[in-house]
Amino acid sequence: xxxxxxxxxxxxxxxxxxxxxxxxxxxxxxxxxxxxxxxxxxxxxxxxxxxxxxxxxxxxxxxxxxxxxxxxxxxxxxxxxxxxxxxxxxxxxxxxxxxxxxxxxxxxxxxxxxxxxxxxxxxxxxxxxxxxxxxxxxxxxxxxxxxxxxxxxxxxxxxxxxxxxxxxxxxxxxxxxxxxxxxxxxxxxxxxxxxxxxxxxxxxxxxxxxxxxxxxxxxxxxxxxxxxxxxxxxxxxxxxxxxxxxxxxxxxxxxxxxxxxxxxxxxxxxxxxxxxxxxxxxxxxxxxxxxxxxxxxxxxxxxxxxxxxxxxxxxxxxxxxxxxxxxxxxxxxxxxxxxxxxxxxxxxxxxxxxxxxxxxxxxxxxxxxxxxxxxxxxxxxxxxxxxxxxxxxxxxxxxxxxxxxxxxxxxxxxxxxxxxxxxxxxxxxxxxxxxxxxxxxxxxxxxxxxxxxxxxxxxxxxxxxxxxxxxxxxxxxxxxxxxxxxxxxxxxxxxxxxxxxxxxxxxxxxxxxxxxxxxxxxxxxxxxxxxxxxxxxxxxxxxxxxxxxxxxxxxxxxxxxxxxxxxxxxxxxxxxxxxxxxxxxxxxxxxxxxxxxxxxxxxxxxxxxxxxxxxxxxxxxxxxxxxxxxxxxxxxxxxxxxxxxxxxxxxxxxxxxxxxxxxxxxxxxxxxxxxxxxxxxxxxxxxx
Amino acid sequence: xxxxxxxxxxxxxxxxxxxxxxxxxxxxxxxxxxxxxxxxxxxxxxxxxxxxxxxxxxxxxxxxxxxxxxxxxxxxxxxxxxxxxxxxxxxxxxxxxxxxxxxxxxxxxxxxxxxxxxxxxxxxxxxxxxxxxxxxxxxxxxxxxxxxxxxxxxxxxxxxxxxxxxxxxxxxxxxxxxxxxxxxxxxxxxxxxxxxxxxxxxxxxxxxxxxxxxxxxxxxxxxxxxxxxxxxxxxxxxxxxxxxxxxxxxxxxxxxxxxxxxxxxxxxxxxxxxxxxxx
Numbered sequence: 001x002x003x004x005x006x007x008x009x010x011x012x013x014x015x016x017x018x019x020x021x022x023x024x025x026x027x028x029x030x031x032x033x034x035x036x037x038x039x040x041x042x043x044x045x046x047x048x049x050x051x052x053x054x055x056x057x058x059x060x061x062x063x064x065x066x067x068x069x070x071x072x073x074x075x076x077x078x079x080x081x082x083x084x085x086x087x088x089x090x091x092x093x094x095x096x097x098x099x100x101x102x103x104x105x106x107x108x109x110x111x112x113x114x115x116x117x118x119x120x121x122x123x124x125x126x127x128x129x130x131x132x133x134x135x136x137x138x139x140x141x142x143x144x145x146x147x148x149x150x151x152x153x154x155x156x157x158x159x160x161x162x163x164x165x166x167x168x169x170x171x172x173x174x175x176x177x178x179x180x181x182x183x184x185x186x187x188x189x190x191x192x193x194x195x196x197x198x199x200x201x202x203x204x205x206x207x208x209x210x211x212x213x214x215x216x217x218x219x220x221x222x223x224x225x226x227x228x229x230x231x232x233x234x235x236x237x238x239x240x241x242x243x244x245x246x247x248x249x250x251x252x253x254x255x256x257x258x259x260x261x262x263x264x265x266x267x268x269x270x271x272x273x274x275x276x277x278x279x280x281x282x283x284x285x286x287x288x289x290x291x292x293x294x295x296x297x298x299x300x301x302x303x304x305x306x307x308x309x310x311x312x313x314x315x316x317x318x319x320x321x322x323x324x325x326x327x328x329x330x331x332x333x334x335x336x337x338x339x340x341x342x343x344x345x346x347x348x349x350x351x352x353x354x355x356x357x358x359x360x361x362x363x364x365x366x367x368x369x370x371x372x373x374x375x376x377x378x379x380x381x382x383x384x385x386x387x388x389x390x391x392x393x394x395x396x397x398x399x400x401x402x403x404x405x406x407x408x409x410x411x412x413x414x415x416x417x418x419x420x421x422x423x424x425x426x427x428x429x430x431x432x433x434x435x436x437x438x439x440x441x442x443x444x445x446x447x448x449x450x451x452x453x454x455x456x457x458x459x460x461x462x463x464x465x466x467x468x469x470x471x472x473x474x475x476x477x478x479x480x481x482x483x484x485x486x487x488x489x490x491x492x493x494x495x496x497x498x499x500x501x502x503x504x505x506x507x508x509x510x511x512x513x514x515x516x517x518x519x520x521x522x523x524x525x526x527x528x529x530x531x532x533x534x535x536x537x538x539x540x541x542x543x544x545x546x547x548x549x550x551x552x553x554x555x556x557x558x559x560x561x562x563x564x565x566x567x568x569x570x571x572x573x574x575x576x577x578x579x580x581x582x583x584x585x586x587x588x589x590x591x592x593x594x595x596x597x598x599x600x601x602x603x604x605x606x607x608x609x610x611x612x613x614x615x616x617x618x619x620x621x622x623x624x625x626x627x628x629x630x631x632x633x634x635x636x637x638x639x640x641x642x643x644x645x646x647x648x649x650x651x652x653x654x655x656x657x658x659x660x661x662x663x664x665x666x667x668x669x670x671x672x673x674x675x676x677x678x679x680x681x682x683x684x685x686x687x688x
Numbered sequence: 689x690x691x692x693x694x695x696x697x698x699x700x701x702x703x704x705x706x707x708x709x710x711x712x713x714x715x716x717x718x719x720x721x722x723x724x725x726x727x728x729x730x731x732x733x734x735x736x737x738x739x740x741x742x743x744x745x746x747x748x749x750x751x752x753x754x755x756x757x758x759x760x761x762x763x764x765x766x767x768x769x770x771x772x773x774x775x776x777x778x779x780x781x782x783x784x785x786x787x788x789x790x791x792x793x794x795x796x797x798x799x800x801x802x803x804x805x806x807x808x809x810x811x812x813x814x815x816x817x818x819x820x821x822x823x824x825x826x827x828x829x830x831x832x833x834x835x836x837x838x839x840x841x842x843x844x845x846x847x848x849x850x851x852x853x854x855x856x857x858x859x860x861x862x863x864x865x866x867x868x869x870x871x872x873x874x875x876x877x878x879x880x881x882x883x884x885x886x887x888x889x890x891x892x893x894x895x896x897x898x899x900x901x902x903x904x905x906x907x908x909x910x911x912x913x914x915x916x917x918x919x920x921x922x923x924x925x926x927x928x929x930x931x932x933x934x935x936x937x938x939x940x941x942x943x944x945x946x947x948x949x950x951x952x953x954x955x956x957x958x959x960x961x962x963x964x965x966x967x
Contacts, residue, residue: 127954231965468773
């Protein structure tokens with residue numbers, strides 16, 4: 001790359017080309033003029049990211065360019081992080097949020113000042129901290145990065161990066177203290193009081209909130225000290241002493257019976273004498289009671305419904321229970337009395353989701369609200385929605401899982417990007433399988449014979465020091481030796497050694513539209529032959545189909561789970577495999593390797609049956625993006641000790657498969673019709 | 689080495705070496721009606737299955753019951769190479785003679801002992817089947833190689849254990865096996881009870897025991913989120929013992945709890961954080 005800076009008109013032309021601006025009657029003149037001042041390397045980076053963003057949306061590209069023009073010089077080395085944060089925000093919440101993130105990011109960086117070498121990024125502590133929080137009591141909390149440290153009672157936001165301490169350990173400790181304080185807010189009832197009445201009396205709401213946060217920090221530290229004394233000590237050491245003027249207040253709030261209401265009282269006292277600026281403590285996050293109480297209210301409604309419904313089912317009330325036809329079966333007196341039962345014991349017998357909801361309600365109220373415990377009339381009772389299994393595919397509303405996807409252009413993850421639905425594969429014609437089996441009867445027989453020979457069986461090992469049985473040959477020899485005066489061998493036993501295969505195989509079947517026709521037939525026939533072969537071997541195996549339509553509709557079809565047997569209904573589901581939509585492979589690999597990794601076998605194998613490269617609706621997943629994402633997913637599987645193999649009938653497979661699966665980890669079958677004959681042999685070589 | 693053919697009960701003990709008569713009461717803290725159920729099962733000659741996570745006191749319970757019922761105890765740790773011969777017995781060659789040697793199961797049957805098969809699902813399927821005749825009305829052990837049919841005395845009792853938490857689908861117990869047993873569910877004891885156990889077994893004060901139990905309960909929440917299983921009572925006792933031996937709490941917990949539980953760095957760090965949070 002030449003070092004010469006690009007002139008404004010050159011930049012304008014490049015931007016126009018990238019973002020198709022003239023079509024949209026926009027002019028890049030203004031940003032181009034600003035970008036002209038930047039060094040060439042920076043200019044190229046802006047252009048690169050503009051192109052990346054434009055692949056998602058032209059508007060996003062334009063936004064990045066127009067904000068970058070103003071801020072790129074300031075951002076310097078942080079520029080890439082800055083764009084990634086913006087793109088991530090766009091994925092989550094759209095253009096308006098992106099604009100806010102882009103603007104705030106720079107401000108946050110500015111305020112945090114110079115980076116110290118001991119600085120710690122959120123990503124560096126995310127895994128460790130989320131496990132730490134998971135282990136603590138209370139409802140599960142999601143951990144994400146944000147501008148400041150705060151919580152809405154379900155999600156914890158921690159800063160992107162901490163540079164407060166010069167040492168990495170110090171910053172890590174501060175992260176932990178921040179997270180612990182936020183956890184304590186949700187655990188010890190900071191949001192169980194409504195501070196609005198008090199806050200309204202403050203002329204400066206922000207200052208009021210800051211004081212509230214500080215008083216709560218004093219109270220919560222004492223709460224933490226009861227359960228986790230080591231953590232409380234750590235926090236106390238980190239923050240140093242409270243200001244002398246506040247020591248009495250801190251002591252007062254550390255009483256075991258202090259609640260958030262006491263913090264409000266302290267605020268009121270302070271307001272009357274006139275509050276100055278809050279002393280700054282880095283571990284005290286900010287508070288947003290409005291957002292928190294909104295989330296809390298929604299959760300309470302949801303959880304009360306869950307608990308009430310479960311209790312009603314338990315008590316047999318409601319339209320389906322005996323109460324519905326009370327006139328026919330009048331309640332016995334004793335039964336009537338048991339309506340008010342001991343709530344604690346009753347809650348223990350709730351099914352797990354309802355018990356979790358009940359626990360969460362206890363956390364919000366300190367007890368289960370009485371209205372939940374009293375039986376609701378039939379009117380208020382919602383029967384459990386009957387799940388229509390006949391057409392689960394179309395009526396599933398909530399995705400079963402979300403998966404991150406790797407974006408190679410951004411070199412980062414797109415969080416919760418793919419929405420995955422798992423469903424039972426529809427049953428097909430059972431006669432079809434029978435036809436295949438009779439057509440290939442000869443082949444099946446020979447495959448079974450060969451495979452049975454591979455089966456893990458007891459292998460007797462002769463002439464051992466120890467074993468279950470006596471080796472008669474050795475014994476006779478030993479006697480003869482002794483008679484003739486030679487030293488007899490002590491190896492006189494037969495030991496049976498079990499040769500175990502300990503293998504679990506996951507077959508991931510491409511059900512994309514391109515498999516329509518004979519490819520699909522070949523796939524199905526191959527699966528039938530494979531099943532016959534593997535049944536003979538006794539390996540543990542599962543078959544899942546995958547297809548989908550954009551990132552919000554990634555479908556996984558259960559054809560045979562590991563626990564399912566190869567019976568008539570499994571065979572019908574194999575027969576029912578049909579060509580559907582597209583091949584978004586990364587998410588399928590992630591989901592299925594997640595299922596496979598739970599298998600308690602020594603070896604785990606993921607076999608993909610496919611007819612082409614990863615592809616999805618729209619241009620995004622096609623080409624390198626899809627390949628890079630799939631490669632990433634396979635690498636993740638590899639880290640979980642899963643070996644991957646691909647059998648494809650794509651003649652161009654050799655172009656990209658080595659990159660995905662590694663050399664010698666794929667087979668390209670040039671003729672789909674040969675797939676059924678070859679597949680069993682491939683499997684034998686693979687696992688023999 | 690001269691091994692004689694076992695002729696009497698006394699010889700059996702000398703040969704197998706696994707038949708234990710417990711002189712002192714093994715410490716066990718009851719958490720429910722398990723003592724009564726076990727005693728009733730023993731009186732009724734019914735086999736018992738103990739289910740529960742690792743390190744929650746199953747083995748200790750059996751030892752305690754053996755002491756309480758004054759019966760000898762034979763413990764077999766099952767593994768996937770355990771053959772029928774390992775349980776029932778085999779011929780050994782000594783000099784010019786073949787000598788039959790009872791396996792632990794046959795020895796237990798002859799001696800009227802409690803035979804405890806620990807982690808039964810780890811054993812091979814064909815091995816588990818040999819216990820079937822002992823667990824129904826026949827109450828006998830056929831020894832094929834000797835053409836012998838050992839009828840179990842009324843004192844003989846079969847106890848098996850298994851951990852439903854982490855077994856693979858491949859190692860599930862067959863219904864034909866499981867439906868022969870009276871089952872007792874074991875779980876980690878309630879916090880207070882567990883603290884008493886840790887204090888007693890580990891030799892630490894009540895406050896330290898309480899903290900250890902707190903740490904244990906925190907790690908158990910990580911099951912499925914980085915850990916296959918949280919810290920069992922046994923691990924907590926180990927940590928307590930290290931502390932009683934003079935180790936600092938953090939060092940003892942790291943060595944006895946965090947390191948045995950996890951290898952992966954994020955989980956290990958999180959466990960370290962939990963340890964410093966509690967102590």
